[in-house]
Amino acid sequence: MSEREYWADVAKRPGMFVGQTSLARLEAYVDGYDAHAQRHGGPGLGGWREWLVTRRGRSCNHTWQGQVRHLALPEGWDSWELPADQEQQVIRVLFELLDQFLAERELAEREGATHAR
Numbered sequence: 001m002s003e004r005e006y007w008a009d010v011a012k013r014p015g016m017f018v019g020q021t022s023l024a025r026l027e028a029y030v031d032g033y034d035a036h037a038q039r040h041g042g043p044g045l046g047g048w049r050e051w052l053v054t055r056r057g058r059s060c061n062h063t064w065q066g067q068v069r070h071l072a073l074p075e076g077w078d079s080w081e082l083p084a085d086q087e088q089q090v091i092r093v094l095f096e097l098l099d100q101f102l103a104e105r106e107l108a109e110r111e112g113a114t115h116a117r
Contacts, residue, residue, distance in 0.1 A: 004102045011095035023087045026094065027065050043105070051101050068094050 001009075010017050010029075018025040030045070037044035045064075052067035053059045060066065069077060072093035073086055082090065 002102075002106070004099055004106065007095065007098050007102065011099075014091070021091075023082065023090055023094075026091060030094075030098075045101075047105075048101060051104075052097065055097070068097060071097065 014021045014026055018029050034044040034046075034048070038046065049064040049067060052064055052071065056067060056070055060070070062070070069082075069090055072090040073082075077086060
């Protein structure tokens, strides 16, 4: 199973992975996945925050979680505790962005392997 397939499964049924579905739990799950993958020699989500900053077109001092919020809620937000409708919007955009990030990385890896031959 590729990372994209894995995250597509999480996106379909997030409660199976984090219990009660919430943005905070999903963010913690993404962080845990990244730490575990990198600890065991995988790429994890290396470059994820930088990719989000590039996608947004500007930087700030927020972690990747804030970068996702900026992209999902371009009008801004009042608190890290989001109303339900905004939280659902951020969750939806989080999974869309993860898929796009991983798709670009897979393409770059395939192109790199092709050029190495």
